Amino acid sequence: MARKTFYTVLVVTVALTLCAAAETADSYPGPGSGYEGWTGERTVGLNDPRHVQMDYGNGYLHMVADNGAHVYYFRAADESALNWSFVRYMDLDKARPAMDPYIEASGSTVVVSWKELVGSTWALALAVSTDNGATWKTWSDANPACNNYEAHVYVAGGKIHAAYVSDYDAGQGRRNEVYYRRFTTALAPEHLSCPSGQLDGTAASYPCTEAASASFANVYYQHGHGPLHPIYQSYTPDSGANWHRMELIPTGGGTDFSHPEVGVWMDGADRRKMVVAAGNNAGIYEVWSRRYYSGIWTSHFRIADLGQDAAHPHICTKDRSILVIYRQSGGTLNHGVAGRLNTQSGENTAWHHIDGLFYSNASYGDCGSVDCCADASRFYASSAGTGAPPRNLILTKREDTRNPTILINDPGTYHNADFNVKATASDDFNHSADW
Numbered sequence: 001m002a003r004k005t006f007y008t009v010l011v012v013t014v015a016l017t018l019c020a021a022a023e024t025a026d027s028y029p030g031p032g033s034g035y036e037g038w039t040g041e042r043t044v045g046l047n048d049p050r051h052v053q054m055d056y057g058n059g060y061l062h063m064v065a066d067n068g069a070h071v072y073y074f075r076a077a078d079e080s081a082l083n084w085s086f087v088r089y090m091d092l093d094k095a096r097p098a099m100d101p102y103i104e105a106s107g108s109t110v111v112v113s114w115k116e117l118v119g120s121t122w123a124l125a126l127a128v129s130t131d132n133g134a135t136w137k138t139w140s141d142a143n144p145a146c147n148n149y150e151a152h153v154y155v156a157g158g159k160i161h162a163a164y165v166s167d168y169d170a171g172q173g174r175r176n177e178v179y180y181r182r183f184t185t186a187l188a189p190e191h192l193s194c195p196s197g198q199l200d201g202t203a204a205s206y207p208c209t210e211a212a213s214a215s216f217a218n219v220y221y222q223h224g225h226g227p228l229h230p231i232y233q234s235y236t237p238d239s240g241a242n243w244h245r246m247e248l249i250p251t252g253g254g255t256d257f258s259h260p261e262v263g264v265w266m267d268g269a270d271r272r273k274m275v276v277a278a279g280n281n282a283g284i285y286e287v288w289s290r291r292y293y294s295g296i297w298t299s300h301f302r303i304a305d306l307g308q309d310a311a312h313p314h315i316c317t318k319d320r321s322i323l324v325i326y327r328q329s330g331g332t333l334n335h336g337v338a339g340r341l342n343t344q345s346g347e348n349t350a351w352h353h354i355d356g357l358f359y360s361n362a363s364y365g366d367c368g369s370v371d372c373c374a375d376a377s378r379f380y381a382s383s384a385g386t387g388a389p390p391r392n393l394i395l396t397k398r399e400d401t402r403n404p405t406i407l408i409n410d411p412g413t414y415h416n417a418d419f420n421v422k423a424t425a426s427d428d429f430n431h432s433a434d435w
Contacts (some may be wrong), residue, residue: 003401042082044394057105064101124148157214163207195234265317265424328367
């Protein structure tokens with residue numbers, strides 16, 4: 001009986017010591033509250049962030065964010081501990097407002113896009129690094145006659161593929177259309193075209209892009225004048241010379257769609273992808289998806305039915321697993337950033353809810369306010385936190401891949417006096433302690 005009591009006291013002591021050693025998190029419940037799959041969290045000290053995006057490449061986590069004035073680039077060399085370092089401002093000119101950054105990493109190549117106010121119009125800006133974010137080349141497209149912005153970027157086939165919005169007047173007056181540019185990895189422009197059809201009389205916006213090669217690219221975007229907008233796909237098999245368009249996620253007569261994002265993964269030899277989009281059905285927000293596999297698009301599918309706040313979903317993949325994160329609201333759901341995880345290559349019946357990924361802390365209400373990425377081992381998530389300090393910072397979190405462990409050495413047998421016991425505890429967030 002005495003030995004049982006001794007071990008109980010030891011376990012409590014170990015638990016309290018581990019809690020004290022870990023960095024306190026402000027935006028999710030403590031250990032034992034049902035969120036143990038995402039216990040590693042770090043904040044990044046950018047006050048009042050409004051837009052944050054992240055990606056992984058070549059052993060580094062890369063992240064860009066803005067606060068409505070400047071675009072900041074952060075990097076973490078230790079993905080396990082999420083020790084972020086501020087590396088540089090991305091602004092071409094810090095005297096001008098810069099915001100809405102997006103990022104893509106592929107091996108040692110990192111590409112960042114953002115918009116910067118030049119005179120009275122927004123200019124599209126791009127920067128590329130081929131040495132893990134150490135040095136950069138930049139390019140910009142400033143035009144006093146139009147705005148160029150909201151560029152999503154993708155690296156494939158040794159090329160940088162960019163899809164962005166411009167209200168350039170192509171002869172039918174100024175309206176938003178989606179344009180596609182391709183660059184070398186030295187940012188030499190190679191091609192410019194309009195996947196949305198600049199002479200079709202219909203506006204387009206909110207693009208994202210992915211590419212299977214240097215010449216085969218896909219662009220997904222919101223199509224139409226409204227009040228209900230479907231999501232369209234345009235693809236080019238010939239480096240942008242021709243674009244083929246189709247309605248991808250229809251309105252069904254009642255849902256207004258926006259902010260599509262795409263994730264790509266390999267399932268054996270089959271290149272698969274999923275497009276997610278925010279839906280607004282009479283003031284109730286939803287997250288919808290459509291999956292492509294074996295050369296066909298499946299039926300569109302609602303993966304989350306939410307409440308009164310725009311969802312702004314983002315997607316990333318790891319092997320056959322898909323993570324979708326979004327701003328959550330409605331009913332008894334936690335009002336914060338949540339997620340859906342699918343470990344079965346996107347099968348409709350295989351979604352699992354992560355309620356309170358960033359607990360009780362809804363991100364900024366903007367399309368880039370949450371994001372996620374993955375390396376070969378785990379998923380990562382980020383959020384532009386809101387509220388009173390210290391929650392008004394960038395919040396980042398990392399999925400656990402193993403449970404905390406406690407090893408107590410065997411003290412041996414036949415003790416008739418006091419004796420010492422040695423113990424070692426460790427977790428998946430680089431914390432450890434010995435007793």
